[in-house]
Amino acid sequence: MRRARSTAVLAMLLAGAIGVIASTQTWIDVTLDDGAQQTLAVPGAEALPVLTPLSLAALALGAALSIVGPVLRHVFGALGLLIAAFVGIGTAQILLATPVSATAATVTDATGISGTDAVASLVRDLALTPWPAVTLVAQIVLLSASVFTLVTARRWASGASRKYRTADETGGDTGRPHDAIDSWDDLSRGDDPTA
Structure with missing residues (x-):
């Protein structure tokens, strides 16, 4: 069962790291209908504001999972499920619907115009990059690792080293x-x- 623990820990760490990296990358290219047809890059952290903090939490869960006892393994597995569900649903909404609200902060910063309707009237075109899809795959990995942890954690060897x-x-x-x-x-x- 030592391999089971390592697999769960590495999967959580990988999913968290991908989420943190994705939060800094461009998710949506927005073309504004402002005469100059200006294009703005919307990073993952602005498209999905919870991405960075929840990805950091997934990293912390993965690191802590390597030393905790049986009870906390189940708690961390459940927390991993919640993080994967929350970030996964938000990412899927961006992938499937590409809502203008995901670009609102970037458009407001560039133009000074706020409000969903006002921003929507400025947006001419939205183009997704591959990063939302990569993030969704990472959340599926986190979800799988969390379920695997909940199912196998009881059989893992003792959590903490002797020290x-x-x-x-x-x-x-x-x-x-x-x-x-x-x-x-x-x-x-x-x-x-x-x-």
Whole structure:
């Protein structure tokens, strides 16, 4: 089951990293009907404002999943499902409908005109780049990794390495000599390591 943990962790990290990268890339090219037919690039972070924070959260979940115990594995799997669903639905809406509202912030910054109807009247054409599709695939990977985590997490080997567990969790005697790290751990717990 060590491979199962590694697979879930790497998939979550990959999905989070792709989301962060996609948030900085152009998702929609907007051509304005302003006489000059100006074209504006709308980055993923403006088209879908929750993309960056939720992708960073997916990265954090993947990193933490490598050391947590069984209960938190299930909590993190459920959180991964929510993130994948939320970002995936938002991305799918942009892919399927290409709403003018996804471009509103960029158009307002460029023209100073705000309001959905006013922005819509300025937009002549919208063209999607491949990044929304890439992001949707990443969310499917995150969704799969989250479901895989929920199904297999109970059978994974113990979450934390020995240095992150207490003596009670390791059964007290580890079968090896007491070393400097153990002495520091004893001192941290308030025990006298010289006794």
